[in-house]
Amino acid sequence: MSISGIFGKTNLSKLDLAIEFPQEVYAGSQVPVKITVKNRRRFLPAFLIGLTAERISALLPFTPSRGASSLYANVTFLERGLHTIENLHLFSPFPFSFFTRFKKLHRTYTITVLPRLKACDLASLYRKERKSRGENVSDKIGYDADIVSIREYVRGDPIKYIHWKATAKTGKLKTKEHSSLSYQPVVIEFDKVFIKDIEERISCVAYTIVQLLKNNVPVGLKINGRMYPPDMTGIHRMNMLRELALYGKEGL
Secondary structure, rough: OHHHHHHHHHOOOOEEEEEOOOOOEEOOOOOEEEEEEOOOOOOOOOOOOOEOOOOOEEEEEOOOOOOOOOOEEEEEEEOEEEEEEEEEEEEEOOOOOOOEEEEEOOOOOOEEEEOOOOOHHHHHHHHHHHOOOOEEEEEEEEEEEEEEEEEOOOOOHHHHHHHHHHHHHOOOOOEEEEEEEOOOEEEEHHHHOOOOHHHHHHHHHHHEEEEEEEOOOOEEEEEEOOOEEEHHHOOHHHHHHHHOOOOOOOOO
């Protein structure tokens, strides 16, 4: 038993843990979380290293000395807002399964869970509005305007955009590249969206932002006394979605 205790204690020593969450985590959606164990020991590998924490559990069978091992665990957050992952413990039943040793990790992870994306008619209303105000051709590559070039076919390209004449001439599949349409910017005023239930309104506005940006529409958001001017960058998108995620959650 003493030998078992020594091996068990050693097996949990000099180990580091890292947890990586996706950039976008939406409430109610299952997301893959990457868990990595690093072994800082010079000679001894680590066997049967597990992690237990709120919503997360994993077991890594083998981690080499001076090496690392990783796996993905599926995690679901039911509510939007700030979530804290704490009370993390490494554990291992090695070398025998008579009892399991635990090691507490003094580490905390805080992530912002974005609102659920609920399909609604708001996006279609804004699409109608933008068309009535006109649209312009941008130099970005897309599938909805004029042909800007012909290139070799890449797996996943829509079949309808294959350039058959160029394909016949070269003997290789060729694809038409189109310019993308850019539209007049849209500003969503949160307080003027006529959906009584706050959670449903937040989900609808978040869905609308995501959909309009997918369609190359610059989107802005007016909420909580703040104004996010229309833009199309990824940072701008995340800032608006985080604002919606934390709406009414200031007490967290």
